[in-house]
Amino acid sequence: MDKYSFLNAAHTAYFADIYDQYLKNPDSIEPSWRAFFQGYDFGTENYGMEGEIVEGVSTQIPEQLQKEFQVVKLIDGYRSRGHLFTKTNPVRARRKYAPTLEIENFGLEQKDLQTVFSAGEVIGIGPNTLQVIIDHLESIYCDSIGVEYMYIRKPEEIEWIQKKLNVNDNHANFTAEEKKYILKKLNQAVAFESFLHTKYVGQKRFSLEGNESLIPAVDAIIEKAADEGVKEFVMGMAHRGRLSTLTNIFGKSAKDIFSEFDGKDYQEKLFDGDVKYHLGWTSNRETYNNKKINISIAPNPSHLETVGAVVQGIARAKQDKEEIEDASQVLPIVVHGDAAIAGQGLVYEVVQMAKLDGYKTNGTIHIVVNNQIGFTTNYLDGRSSTYCTDVGKVTLSPVIHVNADDAEAVVHAALFALHFRMRFKRDVFIDLLGYRKYGHNEGDEPKFTQPLLYKAIAKHRNPRDIYAQRLIDEGVIDEGYVKYIESKYKEQLEEKLVDSRKEDKTEITAFMQEEWKGFTRVRENTMIETIDTAVPKTVLSDITKVISNLPSDKKFIRKIQRLVESRQTMFNEDRLDWAMAEHLAYGSLLNEGFNVRISGQDVERGTFSHRHAVVKVEDSEEEIILLKNVSKNQGQFNIFNSLLSEYGVVGFDYGYAMASPNTLTIWEAQFGDFSNGAQIMIDQYISSGEDKWKTQNGLVMLLPHGYEGQGAEHSSGRMERYLQLCARDNMFVADCTTPANMFHLLRRQMKANYRKPLIVFTPKSLLRHPKAVSTVEEFTNGSFQMLIDDDSVKENDVKSVVFVTGKFYYDLLEERDSLKRTDVALVRVEQLFPLPVEAMTMVIKKYKNADDMVWAQEEPRNMGAYSHILMHFDEARQFRVASRRVYSAPAAGSSVRSKLRHQEVINFVFDKSKNNQ
DSSP states (O other): OOTTTTSOHHHHHHHHHHHHHHHHOGGGSOHHHHHHHTTOOOOOTTBOTTOOBOTTSGGGSOHHHHHHHHHHHHHHHHHHHGGGGOSOOSSSOOOOOSSOOOGGGGTOOGGGGGSEEGGGGGGTSOSEEHHHHHHHHHHHHSSSEEEEOTTOOOHHHHHHHHHHHHGGGGOOOOOHHHHHHHHHHHHHHHHHHHHHHHHSTTOOOOOOTTOTTHHHHHHHHHHHHHHTTOOEEEEEEOSTTHHHHHHHTSOOOHHHHHHHHTTOOBSOSSOOOOOGGGOOEEEEEEOTTSOEEEEEEOOOOSSTTHHHHHHHHHHHHHHTSTTOSSGGGEEEEEEEEHHHHHHOHHHHHHHHHTTSTTTOOSOOEEEEEEOSEETTEEGGGTOSSSSTTGGGGGGTOOEEEEETTOHHHHHHHHHHHHHHHHHHOOOEEEEEEOOOSSOSSTTOOGGGTOHHHHHHHHTOOOHHHHHHHHHHHHTSSOTTHHHHHHHHHHHHHHHHHHHHHTOSSBOOOOTTTGGGTTOOOOOHHHHTSOOOOOOOHHHHHHHHHHHTOOOTTSOOOHHHHHHHHHHHHHHHHTOBOHHHHHHHHHHHHHHTTOEEEEEETTTTTOTTSOOOOSEEOTTTOOEEOGGGGSOTTOOOEEEEEOOSOSHHHHHHHHHHHHHOTTEEEEEEOSSGGGGGGGHHHIIIIITTHHHHHOOOOOOEEEEEOOOSSOOGGGTOOOHHHHHHHOOTTSOEEEOOOSHHHHHHHHHHHHHSSSOOOEEEEEOSGGGGOTTSOBOHHHHHSOOOOSEEOOTTSOGGGOSEEEEEOTTHHHHHHHHHHHHTOOSEEEEEEOEEESOOHHHHHHHHHHOTTOOEEEEEEEEETTSTTHHHHHHHOGGGGGOEEEEEOOOSSSSOSOHHHHHHHHHHHHHHHHOTTSOOO
16 A cells, blocks of 8 residues: 555645645745745656646655645544534533544554644644644634534635634633623523523423523624624524513513513504514614614514524615615524424525525524424434534535533634624524523423433533633632622512513514504505505606617517517507506606515516516626616616525515515515415415514515416416405405506505505416506506406396406406307406405496396315305305316316316306306
8 A cells, every 4th residue: 555645636636736836836825835835845747736646756755744744634634524523512422423533543643742743834823743733623623612614615715714713722712891791691691581480480481591692692793793884683583592582682671571471461452462482673772882783683483494584584675775885784693493494494495595686685694592402302303414504504604513501602603603794795604502401391391202311401500600600710700799690680670570560461562663664554444445556647658668678789689679669569559468567567666766676486587478577688698677777766676586485585575575665575476376385474474474563564476377277286376375364454365357457556555654465366368368458548547446347238238247356357258258248247356355345235236137146266166266255245145156166176287178167167157057066
């Protein structure tokens, strides 16, 4: 065996490349490497540029240099694998990993420990003995902090990290006053939990105990971030430690939390509220350096990781404000649980969004409150990966593992993460490795499933007491200091508890009040009111000119050129289609100073190639966005093709709309049914957020819907699911039939002085249907029509009144024309919620001679709007129903079968003897 075989291919290539650079230009390489190579002359005659060792080279490598390379390999081993051998677990023995970092695994021997090696230059300590080099490496990589970063592909980031780690051997160097402050925040965390534990015995609070060092860590990030220019801070976290965070970081009065524990009713009757550890909060904080910073913690449901996507959207909306000069001035932090970050697929979706133009937020600090267990599931059963944070490697983000019992190490790691984020504008992960003192909630008995672990935890001191003893040993504090600060803090809590008992009801403060000034929360009777959304013809004409003219000095695909120019033709000929309705709605809102944001799969062009909001120059793919040029002082227009995600992107856009009420925020599904992938966001946020958290939200969801024989997953937007979620005043649901109505619907969303989610079942075939057009006058007059009566029939001739919604109207219209039936009125229900009950009742009364009332839908009986109509319109119980039969799938895969079923429904609408049941 060649005695130089220790130089494996990867390392040989590495050294060869650096040495070649050194020979060409010594000043071009790192000073440490330059010092390392000086004094060695091992020739390059046969030393290949690709790093392979060829015949003759090994005989030229000095004996000492062979050892030097082995020491460098050892250094590389610590950098790459040191995190596997840290002292980061406070209550369990670390798992065993092989190979270890023993020097024998690197071709070194015990006798080498006192030998001086120039390789010390590589880690910044100069030539030193192997023992000193190892001690230095152990201190940096294998103490209370373990760092994963060697997979990063940008040398400047690796170099920055290594230099940071070398400072104080990757240990904190806090002053005595800073240490006392850390102890103060730790005391608040410990004392707050123990106070709740004694005052509210057995109540769920999802205690932070075992990971209390989260509080000084987050506090340190806020304080230092403000010094580095951060103005706004957006945080999302699940239950564990949330109450402590709200009180000790965000400044929510303990009095309010105690009132919530007491289970009092709410002062306000417009909402039902949520459990105390789900609520959000916003406040303005002044740091110790007199910097102002706005801090928000987003509300979240029990679906723990959902809030990560929402926080990204909130942060991006804040970053897009005109007053924010640099996006880094808004800092998102997401606190995860170890089981959740490893087990929930949404985390991967959010991580993949981190560097995309439409969704990036200049880096998020992810903190995992790692208590090594998920409810009762051990970590070994909760993931296949080594670490719960391994998802962070998707974007090659550094990961810092830190022992939650070492308070200074935790704060040091938090500041390291902050500095990395501010420097490189990228994500960074902190794995805060602690434990959970009690069960999943305080009523559980954890010994049932983890008896050995909880025996150890029962004997384990809390992080405050561990740190206090350290400071006593260092002479920073005396024995009575901790008792003093604990008693003072608990006295304050006792006062707040007494105050809370004087109140009969609980008041919930709305989230992000500043952003929502001027907006009101309304009930259903206001939602049904008409809002003027008309636009003068001159304004529409000006917008049309802008969106119909591509730059003359650039080359475009001829088909696109014609399509864009046809917009002017449509306007001139008074026949505006669906795409024009959208463009004019967006353009007119932009012209009035509102912003528009659209995102989703393929939205720039549109799944059905109708929108073309972004046009590509043919020979360069330069993007032309005409709606950015509507007027001089227009609002922002942004449209982004999303990654292939529904859950993450809907969560992001919901968050964006939550933080930016003056932006028309739209998410469009590729096909309506695909929104199923975001069902948690729909159930837990969109349909119920206002009722739980007092948070208005104007997110618009466009869901292509309509039966054109494209199979089960490309027909239905599953309107029945949204309609089942409708209650009182929580959202709008619409299924328009005309471009003009779509125009007014989108404008109504912004012209109202309140915000509600809007679900729109948009067409596919109607995008180019010759009858699905509107006149310019229909845009310049009127407003959104919740119901469109049939003005093409004489009311005294009508025998059948058919209520219908959406695209099916045109199928029935074609059949009626074919049959030359003048006794059938086709009445379009354009808004399904709030249902225009009064208008529908008036229609029935209008057609006095009609003895046949029909509800017609192309969906199966158990889908579509039928059950919703039955629930909200009493007269519908007497209706004859024309629909597909009951099916489990929305539509047949066979186009022949689909057409047959579709025709059966149409036939039954016009001839009740042809029963389709």
